[in-house]
Amino acid sequence: MTLSKRNILSLSLTDKRLARLLGGCALLAALVVVLILGFLLGESWPVLHHAPLTHFFTDASWHPTQHLYNVMPMLTATLLSSLGALLLAGPLGIASGLFMHYYAPPRLAGVYRRLIELLAGIPSVVYGFWGLVTLAPLVGRLHPPGVSLLTAILVLALMVLPTVALIADAALAAIPAAYLRGAAALGLSRWGMIAGVALPAARTGLVSGLLLATGRALGETMAVLMVAGNAVQQPHSLFDSVRTLTANIALEMAYAMGDHRAALFVSGLALMLLVLILVGMADVFQRKATYA
Amino acid sequence: MLKNRLATVLIWLSAALICAVFVCLLADMLRNGLPRLSWSFLSQAPSDAGRAGGIAPIIVSTGLIVLVAVSAAAPLSLATAILLSEFSSPNSRFCQVIERSLEVLAGVPSIVFGLFGNAFFCIYLGLGFSILSGGLTLACMALPIMINTATVGLRSAPDDYRLCAAALGMSRGAALLHLLLPAAAPAIIAGLMLGIARAGAETAALIFTSGYVDRMPDTLMDSGRALSVHIYDLAMNVAGGDANAYASALVLVVLLLIINSLASSLTQHWLRNRIMTS
């Protein structure tokens, strides 16, 4: 017998040490979020502590050089462009999911899925670039200047569409086959089956997909920065040039100092909080679904 | 009946529309990008603000940034994934706190990462505008996706291995090293690939962390321009840079495509194996 006892003891001791080491690493990974929040807060503090938050909504305009920090036009642009993108990408994405599951022949569905996956991998700067050189002139023919809220909406919709489509695909794939067989056995038409059984059954997945897509659209920088025109103004029509919160940060960070820089961090903080709320909502939604 | 037919038509139409738009996008990339693409484009330094010349230093910078990001994020995410899947129960408080914070991290907009990276790495840690700052910022971004895929991979490694190894008196570390990590390797590597793809596609987080300098970097402390930042700069700030922007975009898309399809084929392969052995 050469199985040593000492060796085993040290092994289980290694297990404990290993667990402690891993715990430290995991804590570090979890700490990143705290660090981000902390630094955003810290950097925005100069503005937050000597001016009330209403400042950001009641100032006459966004003129950092004159200490005017009205973010309303940019907030409006962010919300409008995300909403528009969601209105376009939502139905199209869900339709794509349905197409892959109930309409396309399997081979075509496979090809289509690959295409969508491919699109999900295209970087936002490429979408933005393509929007700038191809879409914007097209929109400009309708109504100059071309770089506008509408172009931003179109490019954003294109960008978040793969997210919606892939999550819809996963949600539809998770529907128990028995449900669909049951519906088919009742003699429902294809659309009857989809509207009556598939969509309600996949509801939670679809909604969380839409929430995630909203988060992406709100936080997207490059694509909108390149096609929205970046004029700080309250948009009156789809063809107006707008600047989103994210684009504003990207444009002004390079030279912002003092309060101006802090104001940009405040807008970053606001974006992060918006996304936090969306993640929370998606979470609550999913939890409700599991307990229902 | 009418509704059914209408739905069929609409769904086929939307699928066709999406295909058309994307084929258009890709064709556009190819048509405008391919003519510029050549060995000299890949091997020369840019000149005339990027209108002429190639993208060699930019490819090197991109590679270095991604390398920094991966080498910082990979060990951390592997360790976290192992902790989440092997050393804590999914219902434990600790586990849930970590998972929740990663969920939030996954949703943080990239420009916010840029702000954070600028404030923390560039200024607070004094790394300045450098490849190191950019890479570390991207590491933070890539953490959630890498941890998630690795955790899922490890959690779906057969429980039998764990029980059996324990019944043979093997330590958890040994079971992990010899049985579970090999079983989950494809998922872990796929996660790595997805992390690389995410880092490579990023622009907004890099503008204020790794900077714009398009010279060949000498050290990690030099500022370096990533491919995506190069495209942005050519398109927005350089009149007449479109042709080179197209070619750079094509290079970036092809690189990401290769990485993504590697990841997905690994996952597929892994899934097939799992089905066959279970």
Next chain:
Amino acid sequence: MTTNTSNTSHCADNGNPPEHAYTLGPLQVGPPCCDPEPLLRVDNLSLHYADKIALENISLAIYRGCITALIGPSGCGKTSFLSSLNRLTDMIPGCRVSGSIRFDGLDVRSPNLDVQHLRRDIGMIFQKPVPFPLSIRRNIELPLREHGMRSQAEINDRLQEVLRDVGLWDEVRERLETPAQALSGGQQQRLCIARALALQPKVLLMDEPCSALDPIASAVVEDLISRLQGRYTIVIVTHNLAQARRIANYAALFWMQERGGRLIEFGRCQQVFEAPAHRLTAAYVNGQRG
């Protein structure tokens, strides 16, 4: 394989059980068949999963060198009982064990116990054969190396010895480097037994080792188990009553009562099957219930 055989006498089925070897009902009289000193002694063992009771107040002795069969309907806690003997229950979140388990004078439930060492002494075989995704050789080598065996010559000797023990040597000697998962189900299970034997355990716990195998492979494994009798102390869970009757020296009937799994009857195999003391046992072994 000589370490454990010296002080154990081979069981003969006409022997007599030691004292206290039953829970309910009288036992036949006669001289003890196996080592009268129990190797494993379980007292008042209860086991909970979260708030559910799985086992309640089990007291049982496992005798050295004997085969003890645990029988009873599904879900009455036999597997839980088995796992509590080598502390595999530690791996199950929410599982609580109370009562005392003593193994060879050692308190199994002591928090200071070296669990890995315990599990080396108490091996376990599962229902589904679980060869690791490694070569046949590595399957046996890995746990040996984990337990500190370094010399390759020693490992090779042990490998050959245990593979001969389970009758696998002639079948696999030419392909020790091929993946273990390519073996047939019965071969895989025998490999798993060999892997456990390589650590020279004192006790082997077997959780329905034959039920996932086809009848022929099952017969081979059963044959192997009965050959191990005397050299190892074996506790086997089985749903195959005929098998229990063929190979076991002792039998214990578990039954699901309203509060949890309980031990209904424990005694010599022959007695449990031919002269059961409890009406549930009588009904179960005669195939009327469960």
